[in-house]
Amino acid sequence: MTDQKGTANQRLTQIKDFLTMNKTATTIPWDPDCTKFPTRKELPDIPGAPPEAAWVWGDNDYLGRLNLLTPTRVAAASREIKTGEIIPVNLPLNVPSQPAFGREVFKHEIKTLHENIAYDDIYHMNTQSGTQWDGFRHFAHISTGSFYNGTKGSDIVGPAANHKCSIHHWAEHGIAGRGVLLDYRGYAHKKGINYDPYDYYPISWEELYHCGKDQGIDIRPASQGGDIKIGDMLFVRGGWKEAYDSKSPEDREKAAFMHDTEDGHRFAGLSQEQKILDWLHDCYFATVAGDMPSFEAWPTHESYHLHEYILALWGMPLGELLDLEKLALKCRERNRWFFFFSSAPANCPGGVSSHVNGNAIL
Structure with missing residues (x-):
């Protein structure tokens, strides 16, 4: 039956x-x-x-x-290029100077091959220490210990380690398409909404909807009458980079070591609410990203993390710590919030994550 x-x-x-x-x-x-x-x-x-x-x-x-x-969607996205302005969204590799969550500090050495003739670089870095894609090996569905598409921890490290969910799969495919920016920080300033990006502050679906409306776009999926197309790439500016730039070096370092305190790290980000989950899923974004260290409000006040849904359950690349300051400025000047976006993840077989190496093109 x-x-x-x-x-x-x-x-x-x-x-x-x-x-x-x-x-x-x-x-x-x-x-x-x-x-x-x-x-x-x-x-x-x-x-x-x-x-x-x-x-x-x-x-x-x-x-x-x-x-x-797909080729069809990438070709359609290329029509968003109007002025040809290239806007990189990558922080310097040494920003933040002291990464959060106890991650290693970026170190750069110059290796002399031949005095006054030839030199090399040597980088020592954690791929989660600056502008980054969280790969599918980064965060599991906690209750089942499952990473995307059934990958387990034993596939990532140990004697049976293999290339399931390795970041090199993204590199071999490539990332390019239509991006959309929601400048929530700019909207908050305009509306007198005061919050500290270095403190817990959940950005709700309702607030993002009104932010989009203020920008002249409907953030609902096209299937519901909105402006978001299948395969669009979402970018949300929460204001972390603005706050980082306003801090002294001493305050930056102090904030970076909050994980050692009783309260731990606290960051602004998207709310872990059902409306956000429905929206992120039903828009069929190809990727989501923000300028915040965790994308979602941290720590979660629910029994789950957005990371579990985005990465492990849905297989959606998640970007963090993107520099969206110049992009937000240009989008506001042009009153254009859609653009072409490309990213070149590291081709590292077995890799967990990658710096974004991304450019928005208006």
């Missing part, structure tokens, strides 16, 4: 697609070129996967939502 119902529903979807010229993702593995995908509440149950997992692109897939960056 269940099979008959499923067959009938699939046939009904085919008829609707024919009438609307859509292509709905129904059979796993999903076709990235589909024009309609299930909402978070409509996700199919996947045997062996945690609830709400969207491991839908194939058994050996380690690209996740990057699959949405």
Whole structure:
């Protein structure tokens, strides 16, 4: 009886697609070129996967939502280039001077090959110490210990370590498409909303919606009448870089060692609320990123982290500590919040994460 119902529903979807010229993702593995995908509440149950997992692109897939960056969508995104202005979003490798969460300080050495003739660089760094992509090996679904698409800790380190969810898969595919910036920090200044990016402050879906409205865009997915297209890349400016620049070197170092205190680190970021989860999923963003050290408000006040959903369950690259100051300024000057964006992750087989190496092009 269940099979008959499923067959009938699939046939009904085919008829609707024919009438609307859509292509709905129904059979796993999903076709990235589909024009309609299930909402978070409509996700199919996947045997062996945690609830709400969207491991839908194939058994050996380690690209996740990057699959949405198809040639068709990348070509369409290129039409956002109007002035050709290139705006890098990468912090210097030594910023922050003392990384948070106990991470290693960036060190740079010059190696002399031949005096006055030739020199090399030697970098010592943690890929989480500056502008970064959190790779799928970075954060698991905690209760099941599962990383994206069933990858386990034993796949990452130890005698059975392999290349499941390695960052090099992203490098080989490439990242390019249409970006959208929500300048929440600019909106907050305009509306007199005062908060400290170095303190816990959850940015709600409602606030982001009004921020978008103030910028002249509807942040809902196109399937709900909004301006967000499948495969768009989200950027949220929360103001961390602005706050960092205003601090003295001593205050920066003090803030970086908050993890050693009873309270631990506290940062502004997206709220861990159901509306945010629905929005992040249902927009079918290819990637999400912000200028905050954790993207989500830290520490979470819920029983879960956004990292678990974004990385482990949905396979969505998550960027942190991007320098969005100049981009926000230019977007506001031009009154344009969509742009072409490209990123070149490190081609490191077995790697966990990567610096973004990203450029926005207006």
